[in-house]
Amino acid sequence: MSIESNLLKKERQNVTFSVEELTNVWDGGKEDTEIRRKVVKVFGDDPVLKSPPICTMTREERYTEATRKCVYIFRNMLQKNGIYPGSKEFEHFWNAMPIEYTLLIHMGAFIPCIMSFGSEEQVAKWLPLSANLNIICTYAQTELGHGSFLRGLETEATFDRETQEFVINCPKVSSMKWWPGDMGLNANHALVMANLIVGGKKYGMHPFMVQIRDLSTHMPLPGVTVGDIGSKMGFEAIDNGFLYMKNVRIPRENLLNKNSEVKPDGTYVKKASDRLMYGSMVNLRVNLPKSQAIDVLAKACTIAIRYSAVRRQGLLNPGGAEVAVLDYTLQQHKLIPQLATVYATKFAGEGIIKKHQAFLQNMAKGNISDLAEIHALSASFKASVSEQCTEGVEVCRRACGGHGYSQASGLPHLLSKVTPTCTYEGENTVLYLQTARYLVKCAKEKAADLPESILFLVQPIQNARGNITSLDNLALYFKNRAALCVQAASKKVNQMSNKGLAMHEAWDKSSVQLVHATKAYVIQYIFDAFASFVKEVKCSKSVKEILEDLCCLYGLHYINNCSGDFLKLGILTAHHCNIAEEAEIALLEKLRPNAVGIVDAFDFTDSSMESCLGAYDGNVYERLFDMAKLSPLNKEPVHQASYKYLRPYLLEGRDILEGAKSKL
Numbered sequence: 030m031s032i033e034s035n036l037l038k039k040e041r042q043n044v045t046f047s048v049e050e051l052t053n054v055w056d057g058g059k060e061d062t063e064i065r066r067k068v069v070k071v072f073g074d075d076p077v078l079k080s081p082p083i084c085t086m087t088r089e090e091r092y093t094e095a096t097r098k099c100v101y102i103f104r105n106m107l108q109k110n111g112i113y114p115g116s117k118e119f120e121h122f123w124n125a126m127p128i129e130y131t132l133l134i135h136m137g138a139f140i141p142c143i144m145s146f147g148s149e150e151q152v153a154k155w156l157p158l159s160a161n162l163n164i165i166c167t168y169a170q171t172e173l174g175h176g177s178f179l180r181g182l183e184t185e186a187t188f189d190r191e192t193q194e195f196v197i198n199c200p201k202v203s204s205m206k207w208w209p210g211d212m213g214l215n216a217n218h219a220l221v222m223a224n225l226i227v228g229g230k231k232y233g234m235h236p237f238m239v240q241i242r243d244l245s246t247h248m249p250l251p252g253v254t255v256g257d258i259g260s261k262m263g264f265e266a267i268d269n270g271f272l273y274m275k276n277v278r279i280p281r282e283n284l285l286n287k288n289s290e291v292k293p294d295g296t297y298v299k300k301a302s303d304r305l306m307y308g309s310m311v312n313l314r315v316n317l318p319k320s321q322a323i324d325v326l327a328k329a330c331t332i333a334i335r336y337s338a339v340r341r342q343g344l345l346n347p348g349g350a351e352v353a354v355l356d357y358t359l360q361q362h363k364l365i366p367q368l369a370t371v372y373a374t375k376f377a378g379e380g381i382i383k384k385h386q387a388f389l390q391n392m393a394k395g396n397i398s399d400l401a402e403i404h405a406l407s408a409s410f411k412a413s414v415s416e417q418c419t420e421g422v423e424v425c426r427r428a429c430g431g432h433g434y435s436q437a438s439g440l441p442h443l444l445s446k447v448t449p450t451c452t453y454e455g456e457n458t459v460l461y462l463q464t465a466r467y468l469v470k471c472a473k474e475k476a477a478d479l480p481e482s483i484l485f486l487v488q489p490i491q492n493a494r495g496n497i498t499s500l501d502n503l504a505l506y507f508k509n510r511a512a513l514c515v516q517a518a519s520k521k522v523n524q525m526s527n528k529g530l531a532m533h534e535a536w537d538k539s540s541v542q543l544v545h546a547t548k549a550y551v552i553q554y555i556f557d558a559f560a561s562f563v564k565e566v567k568c569s570k571s572v573k574e575i576l577e578d579l580c581c582l583y584g585l586h587y588i589n590n591c592s593g594d595f596l597k598l599g600i601l602t603a604h605h606c607n608i609a610e611e612a613e614i615a616l617l618e619k620l621r622p623n624a625v626g627i628v629d630a631f632d633f634t635d636s637s638m639e640s641c642l643g644a645y646d647g648n649v650y651e652r653l654f655d656m657a658k659l660s661p662l663n664k665e666p667v668h669q670a671s672y673k674y675l676r677p678y679l680l681e682g683r684d685i686l687e688g689a690k691s692k693l
């Protein structure tokens with residue numbers, strides 16, 4: 030056993046709680062852990078899912094491998110193993126997916142969309158075809174020229190009454206669809222968001238099913254120009270695409286018509302609120318943070334903490350032995366708060382998923398009264414979590430020094446996976462501003478008209494009592510801060526407007542404060558949800574203590590990072606801030622011996638991380654060397670390029686050196 034493996038073994042011997050029990054809490058119960066492990070095992074044992082490490086493959090190989098595996102998973106493997114949508118097994122299936130996958134938009138965005146936009150007959154037609162991969166469909170909303178401002182989308186669907194068809198056109202280069210996943214190479218259909226035009230009148234954005242490739246040859250259909258947009262910062266296996274449509278005709282029935290319809294005579298019938306057109310985005314904003322951001326940060330923490338426990342560099346005591354870098358207070362200050370973020374966002378996110386499910390049940394009965402609240406909550410939650418996790422993964426990557434820059438660490442891949450979560454499904458600033466709109470409105474309402482989650486905005490500010498670092502008091506500081514920030518931002522909008530600025534100008538001039546206030550609102554939500562979870566969870570004292578410490582650390586770390594805000598608003602004094610700073614450092618020291626145990630409790634398999642630094646056995650140096658040997662550049666002892674271009678000068682060098690030798 031290597032020295033490094035031994036070090037991790039010792040770390041595990043010192044853990045003061047049951048790792049298995051924390052895993053159960055993380056998964057949502059013992060039974061869930063068993064189900065997840067079963068699913069992970071099925072995937073892990075399947076030889077069809079084996080492929081070379083992604084850092085040794087070209088983009089084309091990565092796309093090909095990911096598509097091969099995903100077709101197998103979705104077409105054969107899930108059915109063979111009884112993993113169906115809606116089952117517990119399916120909930121854990123993201124955890125078991127290969128490190129790179131395609132068909133994500135088809136399965137994760139298109140299928141939920143067809144269910145929310147399609148009539149019963151349309152769902153009956155398109156759902157089985159897509160579930161069986163008989164068609165592959167992308168979600169084509171964003172255009173080259175517009176992504177955020179959806180009223181600016183330019184693609185048109187004009188009703189031709191004579192032929193009972195819609196004619197789809199992208200009038201300009203800027204109107205072509207750009208970015209949708211699975212669109213460049215795999216999709217033969219696209220759910221196109223286009224402006225509906227009937228009899229010359231524009232009705233705004235509507236969803237249309239458009240066939241883009243021939244079903245037998247897979248060639249683009251007439252009028253369709255489609256392809257891959259090229260290499261990106263990450264997601265290299267996915268064929269994000271462009272789609273340029275000129276006079277593409279589709280039958281009238283291909284307008285997804287659960288919410289609105291065009292009758293054969295051209296009559297436009299609106300059946301539900303326009304807002305439901307945005308429902309698919311709410312659905313993804315609620316559901317994607319866990320698999321695309323929180324789990325990604327959890328993996329980065331696993332890698333960085335295991336590595337920091339075996340990486341020895343420098344001395345803490347003069348003349349003593351070299352220490353693991355995790356023993357430095359500053360390394361703990363970088364990494365342990367990231368663990369707290371993982372826990373806080375995961376448990377707060379579960380609350381939002383439940384709220385959303387309740388909303389969907391009400392919606393099925395025709396009640397959409399909670400739409401504004403769930404939109405505001407999901408938009409700011411997605412924005413905040415994606416931001417926190419992206420920052421966290423980068424902190425973990427840098428905390429691994431030089432090796433964190435190597436693809437072999439697995440960290441660059443995680444960073445490139447998490448960073449676009451700040452952009453897709455709504456650019457974060459745009460989402461914060463959506464929530465700000467809701468908060469400013471709520472701040473003017475009477476308490477009786479507000480949902481519980483937002484009541485604190487209009488209630489009197491309460492004073493903290495007793496231990497200033499108790500979870501109750503921390504929750505209170507966050508609430509007070511959010512309420513005061515929203516009031517300040519609303520006041521600024523009013524002041525600007527009273528000065529004679531038009532509302533949109535007043536809004537823009539106040540947008541820095543508005544986004545700040547929204548961030549304060551969502552952090553109070555996350556902290557409150559995590560603190561409530563910690564209070565209520567049934568578990569042993571030792572596991573509870575870990576969770577309480579993580580919760581307290583999450584709050585303190587945040588407060589210490591923006592203490593100016595708490596001081597400015599009069600919520601904390603300088604004395605309180607000093608106590609908070611010392612309390613955070615004390616918590617880091619307390620959590621340090623359990624850090625490896627806490628990341629072990631995430632229970633990630635080595636293959637799900639593909640990291641030489643984060644493997645369970647801690648054998649980092651052998652793994653790094655083995656991975657380097659697999660580099661395609663090392664295939665031959667002499668690389669053609671270096672030989673070809675350097676050879677003349679090397680030969681000159683040889684002659685000079687040999688001449689010098691003969692003169693000696």
Ligand SMILES: CCCCCCCCCCCCCCCC(=O)SCCNC(=O)CCNC(=O)[C@H](O)C(C)(C)COP(=O)(O)OP(=O)(O)OC[C@H]1O[C@@H](n2cnc3c(N)ncnc32)[C@H](O)[C@@H]1OP(=O)(O)O
Nearest residue numbers: 137170176177179304307310311316317404453454455459
């Ligand atoms: C199933 C399991 C999955 C598991 C996990 C899968 C993983 C799967 C990984 C995915 C991997 C990559 C997936 C990328 C996929 C894309 O990126 S698809 C493209 C996504 N694009 C976007 O999100 C566009 C973002 N832009 C927006 O949302 C814009 O802010 C808006 C809302 C459209 C424009 O704002 P605006 O001009 O103010 O809007 P307007 O049309 O005037 O409407 C405003 C009113 O509607 C309301 N409203 C706006 N949006 C909404 C909404 N969403 N809901 C309700 N009301 C709304 C406003 O609150 C406002 O209400 P009032 O204040 O008037 O009462």
Ligand SMILES: Cc1cc2nc3c(=O)[nH]c(=O)nc-3n(C[C@H](O)[C@H](O)[C@H](O)COP(=O)(O)OP(=O)(O)OC[C@H]3O[C@@H](n4cnc5c(N)ncnc54)[C@H](O)[C@@H]3O)c2cc1C
Nearest residue numbers: 169170171175176177208209210449452453454455456458
């Ligand atoms: C990996 C990836 C996958 C994607 N997958 C899909 C997909 O499957 N389907 C799909 O349709 N799209 C997809 N997209 C597109 C994505 O949804 C858009 O990129 C996103 O909505 C942001 O829009 P944008 O690119 O137009 O940014 P822009 O809106 O142009 O943003 C540029 C800057 O302008 C700022 N800005 C914009 N509006 C405002 C405002 N009102 N106030 C203040 N600042 C503002 C933004 O904050 C940002 O800083 C994907 C994108 C990525 C990166």
